[in-house]
Amino acid sequence: MRYDPLLWVENLQGWYGESHILHGVSLSVPRAQTIAILGRNGVGKTSTLRGIVGLLSRATGSVRMNGTELIGMPRHRIAYTGIGYVPEERGIYGSLSVQENLDLLPRISDRGMSLERIFDLFPNLKERRRAAGGTLSGGEQQMLSIARVLRAGPELLVLDEPTEGLSPVIVQHIGRVLNALKKDGLTMLLVEQNFHFARHLADHFYLMEEGRVVDDFAARDLDARLDTVSSLIGV
């Protein structure tokens, strides 16, 4: 059987204006697996995700989703290949209500989650559905950011530091939700500084440094690599 990942990134180079920040990132995300990208601050983890969803001002190389090339595709068509993006800054629309944020994304497939299921996973959002997005706490914003893309029905969830700056209780809650999604077969690409959070979820790890992938290994080999990982990301 041919190895056929859901997402395939090959030699991705990326720029912000004049500054060249991704120097050939390659990685692959197999179906129904969770991949975590680790690395210090500023090594280009967010930029890699932005390159995948079409948010870099210039990108070269190849990003294939289900075999379809995304580089050069109009930005508004990329979601329809099955990608749901949860940005690092969460991207909640502050002037829209929680409900409007939840209804904002076009359905990209019939896998889109029902509101009942969403409110089942995130009861807080149900209580606050009439509140303006801008008035939510950090944890609520993160939940809304995840809930919102799940409504659209992505095949691949791209998450940028979903636990950043959140209290342990909320981190646990989000961990449980992502685990449940994983059991349902959702594929995930996760950037995470919280190594302990990532190791409970990920099947495979990539390590980045200075705009490149410098190492990758399966979760079962993690213990053997702990020293390298520690020295590279400082945990």
Add this chain to the structure above:
Amino acid sequence: MTMIFGVPLVALASQLVIGLFNGAFYALLSLGLGVIFGLLRVVNFTHGAFYTVGAFAAFLLTSYAGFSFWACLVIAPLIVAALAAVLERSLLRKLYGLDALYGLLLTFGIALLIEGLLQFYFGVAGQPYQVPALLSGTSNLGFMFLPHYRAFAIAVSLLLCLLTWLIIEYTSLGAKLRAATENSRLLEVFGVNVPLLLTCTYAFGGALAGFAGVIAAPVFQVSPLMGANLIIVVFAVVIIGGLGSITGAIVSGLMLGTLEALAKVYWPPSANLVPFLIMAVVLFLRPRGLFGKGE
């Protein structure tokens, strides 16, 4: 005879109707300008020309093709919308992401071009346009005579403003517009066709201006510079209401029209200055306008 502060009620009431009538134009025009600025970040100096084109489209459709006023009320805005869409797709689009000054210069240039062409073909003299027969009368309200056409114009303009406001605040399309105003790149990543949304918004703003132009045709003369004269006041309205605020555009449009009319009654020489005096005061007290939000 009833007097109010030394002015006969009849005169005051008639001026107020004229004020509301002008205010309705201000509201329609500043609403379009505001929506366009909110989403495209373009200060659309072509707006006055869109208004003029709307009036000319009605004039030409009626004089040369025999269309009724009512048909023009629908067709002329569509013509302006099409013109606006073509301009956005072919020229304006190239300037997104650049300094706002480029958009301003381009739209100003286009306005001059349109107005120059109209002057070349029609001269500067105004062309008359008939009030539709259905609305040509007046009603005696006891304290004043209400011209039907003006009453209709005020009502239909306000209705259109209200409808626009409802769409923006309460529909999913409106939610997309508001979201695009906040962060359009992310909205694109979510699968919303933002370039199309921008074209439609510009076309819609143009259509509102074109609609105002048709409404204006029977009252003012149809002339190449009718929009250029109006647009300066409309910019004052937008600034008073607060850039990008829908409610602000509508409320301050009506308010300004009314205040202008009152000024005409009580101290005629000040009438033309009123919009700019109010703008200065508002800018001094609330730099973001009456309804503007901080960025």
